[in-house]
Amino acid sequence: YLIHTNLFQLGSFKPSVSSVSLATVRPNVCALQQVMGTKKKYFSTCRNWYQGAICGKKATVLYECCPGYMKLEGMKGCPAVAPIDNVYGTLGLVKAISTQEYSHISKLREEIEGSGSYTFFAPSNDAWNLLDGEVRSALESNVNIELYNALHYHMANKRLQTKDLKNGLVVDSMYNELELYINHYSNGIVTVNCARIIHGNQVATNGVVHIIDRVITAVGNTIQDVIEVDDDLTTLNDVALASGLLDKLGQPGQYTLFAPTNDAFAKLDSDVMQRLMGDKGVLQALLNFHMLNSVQCSEGIMSGQTFETLEGHNIEIGCDGESLTVNGIKMVLKKDIVTTNGVIHLIDEVLMPDSAKQVMELLTPSQSTFSDMVSELGLSAAMEAKAEYTLLAPLNSVFTDEVMAIDQSFLKVILENHILKEKITLGQLYNGQRLETIAGKFLRVFIYRTAVCIENSCLVRGSKEGSNGALHLMKTLMKPAETTMFQILTDNGRFKIFLSLMETAGLTDLLKQEGEYTLFAPSDEAFAGISNSDLALLRGNMNALRTILLYHFSNGVFIGGGLETGVTNLLKSLQGNNLRVLHVSPNLSTFNKAVNIGNHGIFQCTLYEKPEQSYYQTDPEEIVQCFYSESRASPPDPLSITNIRNPLSSTM
Known part of the structure; x- marks a missing residue:
């Protein structure tokens, strides 16, 4: 048959043109995007164009017959309705030849040619080729049991089209009713056990066929089960146990765990690791920062997306070609370990949330000068390990040549005014508040409609809260009032x-x-x-x-x-x-x-x-x-008033 796999490539296609408008010229034609240099294809709809790139790789727009339609010689588009067949015959129509052959030799053919209503998540030919050679050989050597059961696990005993496959849906398979885990993402991608449906809704007389991009295996373990037995995750298991969250990883839910390997934890300084293991609250924050309260399979990620972790702060999950990225970094070693309560991705770095950092670790490159000066002048060394502090850190641009030329002893006094002797978060600041510095001086807080200021300097966006302190970014050096x-x-x-x-x-x-x-x-x-x-x-x-x-x-x-x-x-x-x-x-x-x-x-x-x-x-x-004019080399000192005011309503 001439079926929907016939392709038409348009070199002048514009992404703003939808398959709907094309259908007025070429009936029953659907658009898809193929990642250049790969065989990966994605069906596109009016609601989910991928803007010419998928995971950072250029995509070519192609057209093919929509499911159930076919080309006729000499006619535009796909004007003919394709013949409908049973599930077994439909496997051949959609070119899932390997799955069709395995269905034949495993004696599944008679079942899916007969009466009933089935959904078959059928691996593509490429999916079978990607399967581990030993696993595939084991299936082929025991076709009547192992292969038959494996194929049954890809099936459900009812018709389910993609519109029925809701996010978070759990479907009983036809292999001992072991469950299949469905995710339907906002970008239109549908996965089953993290395998992406690449050709969906191929209707058969006794069901429907969805072609998927990998062979799926039965799932029986929880996230807890996996990390307890994986030799590469023993340190993570210790962290989960010490944090009191290990049992949570065995409870029902929809989680994504970015699991640092033993080697990832080994990259941390020994004193940092010792500090982490000695603080249960910090360990909980650390572990929760590696978890999402949703299942994010790698195939559901098309570009960078921000997700809130269980710790409360965000991380960005993206992709670069075939690689999954976290906060823009390729750190995922192994993707899509599917469990009964979520999915695990192994990573080679530990994600450190602010809540697990000490206050000096909150400083970033934009405050590096302040960090260096605090260290050089001995202020950081004087901070007690178990005490809490707040850093009022000026940006690097504040430390001009003039400032850096100040006598070191006087500069130390100035910087002491930028360290508070208690932890004060942004939400705890209020107008009229008095904040005590490590030098014993008091700073005043002023709250305005669009600004929070301390003495003569206002905060800029970027406040953070660590395990033993807080950080606020300041526009200028602060000078406490000392006279009337x-x-x-x-x-x-x-x-x-x-x-x-x-x-x-x-x-x-x-x-x-x-x-x-x-x-x-x-x-x-x-x-x-x-x-x-x-x-x-x-x-x-x-x-x-x-x-x-x-x-x-x-x-x-x-x-x-x-x-x-x-x-x-x-x-x-x-x-x-x-x-x-x-x-x-x-x-x-x-x-x-x-x-x-x-x-x-x-x-x-x-x-x-x-x-x-x-x-x-x-x-x-x-x-x-x-105002201060940019055309001046330096501000007038002091600014003055050009005229006095008379508020009276009549002439003096």
């Missing part, structure tokens, strides 16, 4: 007029007392356009003076990184009206270094008038723009 706003303004020398007015208004204590404020402090230059007579007038009106000065204070600490960029931030002034703050800094890290923080809060920022608005004209919600 009053002292900073006085020492600077450019705020004499402002300080004088604060004294006249009786508000100087606001710059000295305990509290949390943000001050937009006008420098002496900000008063340059105001005549002495106007200043005298202002000093003579105490209510107006206090109102204007209090309009420069906001209740609460708002550092640059806590202000959202590109939107208007409304800050409530102590005067009562809102300040509208527009943060347009292109470089928050540089901006933060330019802002002084007292033990009350930030007090300097560039303040601009609204267009066409004088000092005497008022708007209770004037715009404040804080």
Whole structure:
């Protein structure tokens, strides 16, 4: 017969074109993709194109007759309905010649030619050739029992099309009702005992035939059974036993275990292995990080996909040609060891979750300078093995030549401010919290709508939690507040007029007392356009003076990184009206270094008038723009205010 295996290759095919649109020209034609350089083929539908590549290998799009149809000479597509036959005859129609021959010599032929309703998961010719030679010889030497039973294990005593093969379905086979394990993946791939259905739904008069890509064997062991008897998994067995999770591996479920071999564990330093074995909680995290709560057969993976482990964090499972990858690395030694409660893949590396690492092990290359400096200055050696810490690690870019030129003793003091003497996770931080460093200093936490900041530095994405500590990534070096706003303004020398007015208004204590404020402090230059007579007038009106000065204070600490960029931030002034703050800094890290923080809060920022608005004209919600220009070699120090504010609703 001329059947669906006739192929048409289109050199100009575009992946956006579906088999549906092609069918309007060539009826009953289905699309498939073949991995170049291999015999692997994948049927494609409108919902699961593989974008021209499968497991990183280029795929060629081909067309063939859809199941049940055939070509006719001189006509386009597959316009004829193929003849239907019983299961045995259908094996021949779909070119499963080896399975058909084995069915004949094992006396299975009479059964699948007769009455009944069967599903036959028939190995392809290539599948039989892939079978271990000794196993195949053993089957062929005992055709009436071993071969017959093996074929029966590939069969179910009812018709099941691929739409009936739901993910997680367990089907009784016709060999002693030993179970077949079905997985139906979102990409359309269907597997039985991890063997992929490569040609499905070949309808027969007494059932249906699905061609699979390997010979399957009966499954009777659990994951626990496998690791207890496999000589390559003795260390893993010890880990599972010590963690208290060994029995779980023998319970019903749908698991995937990436099982490190003995050699994989041998790659770990002996002190690391000793530490792991001495902590049951860490061992549980380690083992759970190697497990998924779903069955992921290798043939179900077409490209990189992220899966949540039982430990709670994600790993990426992908493929590179015939190799299965974990987190982009080829580490799978043996794939698809099918068990009654899942599947095992042997790997040659131990996957180490953050929860099993000590705090210094959480650092990555982007914080390598901080890691090196902490080690060189003796801070890491001083950390107690059983104590908990939190690292506030600046990124490598923070350690400029200027920073690295700082005296080592002073740099050590700075870095001590970046190590907390307790474990504080991201979710435990709250506004107003005080964090104690290993040097005994206290750091303040500020929580904003889109940022979490500690003193003058904000966190960036990448916080981690280890077995004895936590890691947070910081935009800049932190500088704890050590003096008051009053002292900073006085020492600077450019705020004499402002300080004088604060004294006249009786508000100087606001710059000295305990509290949390943000001050937009006008420098002496900000008063340059105001005549002495106007200043005298202002000093003579105490209510107006206090109102204007209090309009420069906001209740609460708002550092640059806590202000959202590109939107208007409304800050409530102590005067009562809102300040509208527009943060347009292109470089928050540089901006933060330019802002002084007292033990009350930030007090300097560039303040601009609204267009066409004088000092005497008022708007209770004037715009404040804080920015640092990229065109400057270094930020101005300090940033200052170009004009003072009058929030009154009438002219003074």
